[in-house]
Amino acid sequence: MNLLEKCKSIKNHEITAIDNLNGYVKVIEEKNPDINAFLEINHEKALKTAEEIDSRIENGDKVGKLAGMVIGIKSNINVEDFIISAASNTLENYQGSYDATVIKRIKENDGIIIGMTNMDEFAAGSSTESSYFGPTDNPTAPGRIPGGSSGGSAAAIAAEMCDLALGSDTGGSIRNPASHCGVMGFKPTYGGVSRQGLLDLAMSLDQIGPLARDTSGIALMLDVISGMDPKECTTLDWEVPQFTSLVENGEDSLKGMKLGVVKQFQEVTDDAIVKIIEKSIDKMSDMGAEVVELSFDNIDLCLPTYYLINYVEFFSATRKYDGRKYGYKIEDVCGEEVLRRIHMGSYISQQEFSGKYYKKALQARSLIRKEITQLLNGVDVIVSPTVPKLPHKLGDTLEPMEMYAYDVLTVIANLAGIPASSQKAGDVNGIPVGLQMQAKPLDDDKIIHAMAALESSS
Ligand code: GLN
DSSP: OOHHHHHHHHHTTSSOHHHHHHHHHHHHHHHHHHHOOEEEEOHHHHHHHHHHHHHHHHTTOOOOTTTTOEEEEETTBOOTTSBOOTTOGGGTTOBOOSOOHHHHHHHHTTOEEEEEEOOSGGGOOSSSTTOTTOOOOOSSSTTBOOOSSSHHHHHHHHTTSOSEEEEEESSSTTHHHHHHHTOEEEEOOTTSBOOTTBOOSSTTTOEEEEEESSHHHHHHHHHHHBSOOTTOTTOOOOOOOOHHHHHHSOOSOOTTOEEEEEHHHHHTSOHHHHHHHHHHHHHHHHTTOEEEEEOOTTHHHHHHHHHHHHHHHHHHHHTTOBSSSSSOBHHHHOOHHHHHHHHHHHHHHHHGGGTOSHHHHHHHHHHHHHHHHHHHHSOSEEEEESSSSOOOBTTOOOOHHHHHGGGTTTHHHHHHTOOEEEEEEEEETTEEEEEEEEOSTTOHHHHHHHHHHHHHTO
């Protein structure tokens, strides 16, 4: 039973929201002490919501699209009455006083928020090891990192602690942990989903998006959270597709779909991963897709451009954590990576009067956007590995550059503002390998269609 069918069963009285919730709470109680996917849960509050939903269903009243779905939220998205710590000591006691727009929409649609998930401090990382509250284990490949920065959300899905989760993705933070944990993740087009209520890492790159165990779950959540928000000026006034109907009535055939495969994306990736991705591409070609070979020449520009912009925007975003209104002064308590970004961002900003770095990074960003958009003009979807390497073992120490190298294939979508997904393609000795799809801005539906088709073939 996929998530959409499960949601229907709840609405049809075959499963109760309460049983669904209690099943997950049992798993959380059992497994979370070891996995550390959730930083906080509120069973009591969730139970009240579940009871209320069940009684409305019993009375034949209307319920929302997410009725009874149990949902985990990354700790950098504001939810009233939960601790919004961004996994940092800086905000360790900061209690959310309002609901972000995405949370309002989830609640209006009768989703049940069970708790807040672990992450890298302020979403600055790729492993969830920099959380002030300790790392998260990878439920699918125990002893390894779950990826990051939304590692708690991905692990919660992989360990079956909830139906759906929200993450945020600035340079891959939804897709990377989805890949390492073997679940589905989706970063919408920039502006497709409201960022209101998200603690920014780098606001010109950040997007909120869903994680789930199947495409129907991703579609369900996208149906609810997508669309224009008058409170958030970067949201687009776009015609939101019915994502769930794409999955429900989804033709499994990929006939007529053009898939781009970029030579350089394979070249930067470990061989064992490339082999698995190639198998999936062959499968998709057997399902009727036409495969087109492409070349992306600016690959070496991507990481320096991304990190430079990230440092500058993050530095600016952190100036509000000065310890006066709430929390502690960030520089006094934060971890090593966050401090590195603050120092680098401050230095680059000071050099800016001469246009030394940031201006160049913006020019490089335009080049990257132009090149990827041109490639996407000739195909429907570009298919590649999500992450070029397998997740390292918890406890291994990586140099910053080694950690950044995980992101080379995911940052492009953020720099260009395009939609991108990750789903499991296979595994190397039990360690999951994710396949990424990228499409033109607002072609999010094409990715969902292709994800569902590939999922149906496995
Ligand atoms: N790993 C990248 C970084 O450290 C991406 C983080 C993210 O998407 N939030 O910035």
